[in-house]
Amino acid sequence: MDASLMGAPSAAAGDNPTSGEHRMGTTIVGVCYDGGVVLAADSRTSTGMYVANRASDKITQLTDNVYICRSGSAADTQVISDYVRYFLHQHTIQLGQPATVKVAANLIRLLAYQNKNMLQAGMIVGGWDKYEGGQIFSVPLGGTILRQPFAIGGSGSSYLYGLLDHEWKEGMSQEEAEKFVVKVVSLAIARDGASGGVVRTVTINADGVSRKFHPGDKLQLWHEELEPQNSLLDILAAGNPDPMVQ
Template sequence: MSITEYNGSSIVAMMGEGCVAIAADTRLGIQFQTIDTNFKKIFRMGPRLFIGLAGLATDVQTVYQRLTFRANLFKLREERELNFDVLLAMIRNILYERRFGPFFVDPIIAYFDEETGQPKIANTDLIGAECTAQDFAVGGTGSDELYGMCEALWKPGLKPDQLFEAVSQSLVNAFDRDALSGWGAEVYLIEKDKVTKSTLKTRMD
């Protein structure tokens, strides 16, 4: 088993019309043994800016701590909030600095730009090579299943309610087919005037 699959995870970000959503399962396991069902994998980095971290749980926590430190330093120096490009540059730098002994994480960023009214999503590999997307991005042990579900359910121009339904159904149906993730989910729906957090109760077997 790959070290990135040791704890299990499934994360997806999906774009809609004037909105963007990011969702993750809440299981923490040691291979097939479940340890916790409320492990946080999505973190708020700004008013409309979120990052999801899939992969090895200890590295998820370490990368988030380093990211928080750099984000706080940026806010003190620049006297402004982080945006999409700054956060993406930060996570790329953190990961590339450790390229010879990498952090085993799979980051996904979801952002709604209030100035342009455009949502943005991106993900990187474990050494910081970025990939921006116009539809959806997936990560974690359930990524193969998530690709199939997202391709089936995503379409251009999804309204907020439709986007929430699509991202929730994609995640839940994908991790039902992945023994290393699941046991509940968190969904963040990001719009221009609000951010809605939802908790999904799912199969726990």
């Protein structure tokens, strides 16, 4: 995987660690369950070696029934999403019905492949349609397209392959799938310095779309992780006479 997708500072950053391109050294996940799909992502965006946005939304709507998880260069993935959203809107008007997940994923793949020398974008497309139900497509750096029962991407993915191989199972319920993706992203946040913040999830099925938000201080703790503590500003605002004592 390209180093820029692993949370490394951009070469263009030079000596100024805040002048790099906005990148999402990221953890993104998509899983199929019995009836639909669940997408999840962390929320940390970095500029060079600094966190530029700790609560960004990396799950973007393409149509009413298709969403995309974005990792890599924030600008690259945003412009791909904008183009594809426009094309799918025109496609829906012409056909008189919603675009399928496969059509959306192939448009993403087409843009990523034709511009592979200029883009740094790894994406997961997930959605539901009446023809094939819930589907997950992975479009990694370079523009390959793979349909998979689950997919992971971003810098945090290197910590997750064993967990997904061991614990993902066919026929999960919606509740099981939602809890599973939050567990997966929380592990990546614990292990990967370029992933962090909150966990956002999007569930897509025949009934529509539901979004959920999981604050960072409510996520599962892993081996030797410390309990969340108030920041120094929170302690001072509370009037604690000794800010170093909880």
